[in-house]
Amino acid sequence: MDVAIIGAGVGGLTAALAIHHLGVDCRVRVYESAREIKPLGVGINLLPHCGRELTDLGVVDGLRSVAVEPKEFGWFTHHGQLIHTEPCGLRAGYAYPHFSIHRGDLQMVLYEAVKERLGPDCVVTAHRCTGVEEDGATLHFDGQHSRKADLAIAADGINSVIRQQFYPGEGPPVFSKVNIWRGVTHHKPFLSGGTICRVGGIFTTHKAVIYPIRNDIDGKRTQLVN
Ligand SMILES: Cc1cc2nc3c(=O)[nH]c(=O)nc-3n(C[C@H](O)[C@H](O)[C@H](O)COP(=O)(O)OP(=O)(O)OC[C@H]3O[C@@H](n4cnc5c(N)ncnc54)[C@H](O)[C@@H]3O)c2cc1C
Known part of the structure; x- marks a missing residue:
């Protein structure tokens, strides 16, 4: 077939x-x-239910080598005051990992696995x-x-x-009337070095979602941050 x-x-x-x-x-x-196929995009979070599928497909080692395994979620007011933190991924007791990753890195891990397993001509x-x-x-x-x-x-x-x-x-x-501006920057690890910060709220004010997506990009522990 x-x-x-x-x-x-x-x-x-x-x-x-x-x-x-x-x-x-x-x-x-x-x-x-x-x-x-070029590694385009910015950050994506692959939650544990996704980690389960990607574990079954045998690409988790490849993802782990390019992604950040976040330690916790943190919610902050739009003034930056901490409201609440809770662990995520394996630290929260899930059987499968959570990855914060550059979409392009995710696509490239999948692309390399497809070429290796289904042949170099599989993607046209x-x-x-x-x-x-x-x-x-x-x-x-x-x-x-x-x-x-x-x-x-x-x-x-x-x-x-x-x-x-x-x-x-x-x-x-359908446009949900929420605009998102996306980007990445280089930064030293902040908070736990693996915190997914949600600052502010969409419907009451503006909201920022900030999290690292690549570790140690320069040999000096600098992270790529979404
Ligand atoms: C360039 C790009 C960057 C993105 N960056 C981010 C990001 O940073 N963060 C995030 O959360 N989400 C991002 N997204 C969206 C995210 O990848 C998807 O919403 C999600 O992964 C769903 O995957 P998908 O396979 O349905 O669609 P996509 O990942 O969007 O893939 C669709 C693919 O189909 C191809 N395609 C489209 N039309 C045709 C056609 N007629 N014939 C053949 N091929 C076609 C596209 O070129 C693309 O490669 C991005 C999508 C793209 C295309």
Whole structure:
């Protein structure tokens, strides 16, 4: 069986690894619109329920080598006064770890595992899917030949073309009237060195969420902080 996955983001690459892990006898191809897989993004938190899936897929050692395992959550008022802290991940008694990670690092760990296990040709870049025909599954691409598969999995992100094709009445994603500005900076470890700080509240004032995502980026213990 030929399985086509549309999108080599976090969901598409994880789906490819999961199919391989289940031992399904099939050939997997992941079609990605970008010309090159590059480590883009800023911070993402992978909570223990996600840690469980990634442990099953055998990528936790790779993640641990590039991510921060946070020690605690901390809530602060918008003046910076501590309200409450509580442990997270293994420290909170979960059986699986919690990682704070740069999205690009996560994607690259998944991408390397996909290439190693499913073959270097498994991810096909520069293929922007424009639609799928349900004859089995024929995938059409912008400026590229169509490809046939038995099954297609759409993992093409929040503005999914395939979702629009199958659910045309659904409309675009709904704006929740919350804007987020994202960025990273270099900083010495603060508080426990693994604190996920939530400062302020979205509906009463502005809120900042600050946490380290890479340890010791310069040999002087500086962290990359989201
Ligand atoms: C460049 C980028 C940076 C991001 N940075 C962050 C971040 O810093 N923090 C955070 O919390 N979330 C971030 N996100 C969102 C986060 O990755 C996703 O919301 C989440 O991981 C869900 O994963 P997904 O696989 O559904 O979508 P995504 O991770 O968004 O992946 C979708 C993939 O499909 C590809 N694609 C889209 N349309 C097509 C098409 N028609 N044909 C073929 N391929 C297609 C995209 O190029 C992308 O690689 C980012 C997403 C992207 C694309």
